[in-house]
Amino acid sequence: MDAVTHHRNRSDRGRSALGPALQLVHTGRAPTRAVLTAELGVTRATAGAVAAELQALGLITVDSRPTGSSDGSQGRPSHRLGVEPDGPVVLAAQVHADGFRAALVGLGGTVVATAPGCGDVGADPGQVLREVVDAGAELLRRTGRRCVGAGLAVPSAVAEPEGTALNPLHVAWPPGAPVREVFSACLADAGVTGPAPGSVAVGYAANDVNLGALAEHRHGAGRGARHLLCVATGHRGVGGALVLGGRLHTGSSGLALEVGHLTVDPQGRPCHCGSRGCLDVETDPLAFLEAAGRDAGPEVSLLDQARDLLRTCYPGDFAVRAAAHRLIDRLGQGLASLVNILNPDRVILGGLHRELLRADEERLRAVVADRSLWGRSGEVPVLACTLDHNSLVGAAEMAWQPVLDDPLLLAEV
């Protein structure tokens, strides 16, 4: 009853290099055991032991006989490392304006199976989350894979540590809905398992743009960035996210990067927040449609309408071109403000913002460079996101995180 009180403060479990090693393989930064050795900064013996243990846990593959190995260099070829394709998976879920999506995602961001569900999302979070969790559980049953966690992406800021959706604008949920709690309850009801054998999964929930940023950082356009800023607009409003040192920066209560009310046009349109010219009302799909003089129809999502309009009519149609330029300028102003505040080494755009970037990269980059201190002293890389369902993959990343931090969780009694 004496020393026992001490050694529980920090995670005493686990070889210390096990987690970092798994992350390196997971993100593809350790294709061979030799690279793993160098990246970890340990001896070959240690790296070998670590790789063997991860292999024994069923998380990675170690290919000792790389058939047709001819990477040019001489010397003994190194064992190739990879993610175990038949290893455990996590349940990734996403709720968006047009329904939900459930998927099983393995290490390396591999989407193993997907189950989309369409239709309106009602006012009761419990109902949708039950549907999406059940869909995920069905996937688990069908594939017979071991599940080691679950993550949920929602179109709202999620307050920490409460786990409540503060501003679920695109869905009819009540503000403050306890999404994480409800998600966890659904997981327990469906019998979804967590990292430790026989345990029940705890539900992780976070904002979809944040999770998209996390996914892009690990498997997409953000790989290798130390300070990654993501900005995206899906349906209404604008979301932002920041990844610092491989981790999401969610602020002290989960509400960081709520960038929608940055002023980007002093003479702009009035916003419900009381100000005018906010990023939210100046650069979202509705703003684009209205600036182009088009009416927003209810049949397809605003993002799809705006994207189609931009793709089909962009350089030619005068109104569309003017609208695009208007949004690009406003977006550039907002990005410049964010760059001045956060000084990221990379910026990634999603949703309609990605389309705007593709429409005129030069113009957007010029605005950002012109309006930011760093832009004037160097170049700020502004890129399009590359993953198809980055929010979903990000939800999976969040669910994988405990295992990535301590792979031995999988072997615990």
Added chain:
Amino acid sequence: MDAVTHHRNRSDRGRSALGPALQLVHTGRAPTRAVLTAELGVTRATAGAVAAELQALGLITVDSRPTGSSDGSQGRPSHRLGVEPDGPVVLAAQVHADGFRAALVGLGGTVVATAPGCGDVGADPGQVLREVVDAGAELLRRTGRRCVGAGLAVPSAVAEPEGTALNPLHVAWPPGAPVREVFSACLADAGVTGPAPGSVAVGYAANDVNLGALAEHRHGAGRGARHLLCVATGHRGVGGALVLGGRLHTGSSGLALEVGHLTVDPQGRPCHCGSRGCLDVETDPLAFLEAAGRDAGPEVSLLDQARDLLRTCYPGDFAVRAAAHRLIDRLGQGLASLVNILNPDRVILGGLHRELLRADEERLRAVVADRSLWGRSGEVPVLACTLDHNSLVGAAEMAWQPVLDDPLLLAEV
């Protein structure tokens, strides 16, 4: 020639708990050995060994017989830990609009000796830095203390890793001046020593507001904050800083928190950046003086003029009150934007902004709360900075950092 290549990647030197322990004592979070044991999460034996080693290095004091110890609790009283008052010091330097300041600072943020120097700062960084370093070296000679590093605070963003002053607005330096290089050269010329015995100090240089934030976080109003945002205005323009997890967030190239061009008033005054209503031109001392209808005289600094005016005429004089309210509202808008982006758990204001906070706390807090998402769902603590020379102390913190990370540097051959 094989394994030798490995074990230099990470700092293999040193008991791993030595640095964290010193930081705990340094920041006052470990007043006794028992608390140190708990904070480190190690056994009493380990904590004892660590404390003894730090004492042997001459960094801390371990008082085994606390005279008049009556902290109420029963049980054997714990040894009191403290910073060694006669231990090593660092050379802290600051350049500002009205001259420079040099000081010797010990652990715990204790200013041991100070040497101010007044007058205009010329266009040659080398000249001022030589003067300030010489003044610091003179202090070292007079006191006979061991010097283990040197840090410099400048009124400009400092680009990393170049160490150049990008926008030295308050001094006549050319933009891009290589301050760190020049500072290091002056230190070498003056024979200022570094952490390792016999070594020459390398110069660290950073923005003054950033360093002030670091100092407030460790020894001032920011103690215990996990995500600390500081905003301050000294002479012209506004500076910001963010401390995350005990470390300054300087962004990928040192230019984070350049908050001066946030739009805080769409109908505001034009700014040289091309926009209008920027935080820089709306909330700095000159803005206040002009809003109050006063002419800025050249005799004393703008900050002093504005502060005096606010302190003497605030609630009574109508023009002054209106001007203060105008600035408070603009500042609140800017803080709200930053709170939405960074979601800090504490905000600290310096310079004239501190005076504005003191003039009407309620008004400022109300604006921040009303305009920020987090403010509406909770309360954002907005506080005044408490340290007298926080930039100077912050420069010392920066210089101490290598030792705080690895105290054994002091004992190296």
Added chain:
DNA sequence: TGGCTTTGTGCTCACGATAAACAAATGAAA
């Protein structure tokens, strides 16, 4: 075939931290 180069593996060893028993220093109760 025999260098050369690079990587994997099997040992020993050093060292940091734990665990556990014991000693010391206080307050509270008898």
Added chain:
DNA sequence: TTTCATTTGTTTATCGTGAGCACAAAGCCA
């Protein structure tokens, strides 16, 4: 005062992790 409970410091034995080193293995290249 004596005794006990409580809390902390100290000592010793022990263990686990990773380093260091020697050697084997597996490819290039001549």
